[in-house]
Amino acid sequence: MTPPRNSNAARDIANVLHPYTDAKAHLEKGPMVISRGKGVRIYDDQGKEYIEALAGLWCASLGFDNERLVQAAAAQMRKLPFYHSFTAKSHEPMIDLAEMLIERAPVPMSKVFFANSGSEANDSAIKMVWYMNNALGRPQKKKIIARMKGYHGITLAAASLTGLPANHKLFDLPLPGFHHVSTPHHYHGAHDGESEEDFATRLAQELDDTIVKEGPETVAAFWAEPVLGAGGVIVPPATYYEKIQAVLKKHDVLFVADEVICGFGRTGNYWGSQTFGIAPDILVCAKALSSSYLPISAVMVNETVFQGIAEGSSAVGTWGHGFTYSGHPVAAAVAIETLKIYDEINLIGHVREVGPHMQSELRRRFADHPLVGEVRGVGMVAAIELVEDKAARKNFDPGRKVGPRLLKHGEEHGVILRAMINDSIGFSPPLIITKEEVNEMLDRVEKALDGLTVELRRESIAAV
Known part of the structure; x- marks a missing residue:
């Protein structure tokens, strides 16, 4: 049925290009x-x-x-509607939110970098890993391993992490240096009669073999959602993360936990990392950070990663990365109120x-x-x-x-x-x-x- 000429649907069809939508079919069906x-x-x-x-x-x-989030945004808009965080500038909402995240981190973390979406946060984390290794004199240690059916975003680098065909087709992705190992899905991936633990052992061996094949001196990081989200809500098998982390530790490969979906209570703990016994070097979060009332994301890094960034920025004169809206005061104020509400309502x-x-x-x-x-x-x-x-x-x-x-x-x-x-x-x-x-x-x-x-x-x- 064709939408009426002056309807919202008709105006949408005339003017909007939608994400994750069959654009041609949309012209017929509308939103x-x-x-x-x-x-x-x-x-x-x-x-x-x-x-x-x-x-x-x-x-x-x-x-x-949620009216409290509305009021938090309005109050901050009146006080300081915008300021940036470039060149050592700061403001209270960003400082307070960073402190709250560090306090709530599943393992000790050193610093928080703010972005505007999960994609930007993952893209930033990739750049951090590369920058750190360059600063530490390991320019070959750049390859990144993720998983088939994993989802980490849609910027060029984050989409290269993502292991879904629709995110690669016609985009000339993934970029060089991104590799994918098997999906930890026992239902489809296990051999006949293979237990969850045995399946996890085989997947850990696959990761080990991949790192050895590529050369441990060239592999920088492994990316994983605690529970794979857009790939089908896949809960990894028992002992999987224990065995995966042992492989990463053996080869000095960083673990990056993508908590964009799992963070802030979704799995029954504050972080999916806590639910599955993950000790990440870098943690990426977004979405529920502000209950998505305003765009904001964060990357938490441990002291080792931060020291690499600090050394590099000292040598170059700056850490040449950031977004106009990194730590935006209104988004940060809403995120602060969100975290307070989580605590207050248990x-x-x-x-x-x-x-x-x-x-x-x-x-x-x-x-x-x-x-x-x-x-x-x-x-x-x-x-x-x-x-x-x-x-x-x-x-x-x-x-x-x-x-x-x-x-x-x-x-x-x-x-x-x-x-x-x-x-x-x-x-x-x-x-x-x-x-x-x-x-x-x-x-x-x-x-x-x-x-x-x-x-x-x-x-x-x-x-x-």
């Missing part, structure tokens, strides 16, 4: 226009209500109408209560469904993977767009979902969601899945 939000719910410009099962993009941890305790309920309900409702191959997750992040053949763990042909079709059924029933690779459907609701709202969300998902099941059954009958 869903969201007008307002309240709690875990959003409303489109026709007044229809939806439960946001992914908190926007894994990020609106405090929901869509958000981690809430996630530890509601998260297991969400995980158990997902399994109770969907694990035995004929279209669901696997239900997986931890804390308040999860996925159900739709499959054509449950016994064979066979996915649907991507051309059938089964995952996106479930999303449309979900919208009809008032729930916003996210379809990822292999028709994995993500769940990452605002962290303030209640058990009752979880039940309501999953009731709507059940109706959507029932509708998709009927649709696919009719297609099968018609094909006979």
Whole structure:
């Protein structure tokens, strides 16, 4: 149906190029226009209500109408609406926020650098690693290893870290020097009869072999999300990070934890690194840092990394990196208030209560469904993977767009979902969601899945 000429949808089609969208199809179908939000719910410009099962993009941890964050932004706008952090300039919100992050870090950290998105933060961390190694007289130690299905952003370097085909095709990516090892997904990657621990051992050996093949003197860092997010909410197997870190330590390779999704309570601890026993050299965070009310991200580095940067900047005369909006005072003020709220409402305790309920309900409702191959997750992040053949763990042909079709059924029933690779459907609701709202969300998902099941059954009958 063509949108009315003067509608919001028509104006969008005429003027907006959307991220992660089939631009040609968008000209025909148009957007869903969201007008307002309240709690875990959003409303489109026709007044229809939806439960946001992914908190926007894994990020609106405090929901869509937190007045304290609004007031924090307004107060800072009146006091100091902008100032930069170049050439040793500073301001109180940036200083206070850096201090709060250092206090909350999962392992001792030395300094915090601020950017505006997870992509910028990961890109900055890459530059830090390269800069440090140059300063320390190791100019060959530049290669970076990430994982297939990992997601680390969309700038040229961050997209090279990312291990998803759509982020590489037609972009001439990844750039040279970026390598990828296997996805730590036991459901698809394990050999017959292979335990999680044995699978983890094999993946650690693969990483070791890759480093040796490339030359340990050339490999600088390993990048990992504690739980892979956009690649399908993949929870690594037992003992995986213990074994991976032993390999990195042996070869003097830095561990960079991408906590853009997992940070600030999503996995049931303040950091995903704490949930999985990770001791990162660099930690990248964003999204829930401000509940995504304003763009801000951060890179925390340990003393070793900082000293390398300090030595290099002394030799050059400056550390020639930064953004106009690094540590923007209004964004920093909102982030400070966000962290205060997390503490005051005991958000981690809430996630530890509601998260297991969400995980158990997902399994109770969907694990035995004929279209669901696997239900997986931890804390308040999860996925159900739709499959054509449950016994064979066979996915649907991507051309059938089964995952996106479930999303449309979900919208009809008032729930916003996210379809990822292999028709994995993500769940990452605002962290303030209640058990009752979880039940309501999953009731709507059940109706959507029932509708998709009927649709696919009719297609099968018609094909006979």
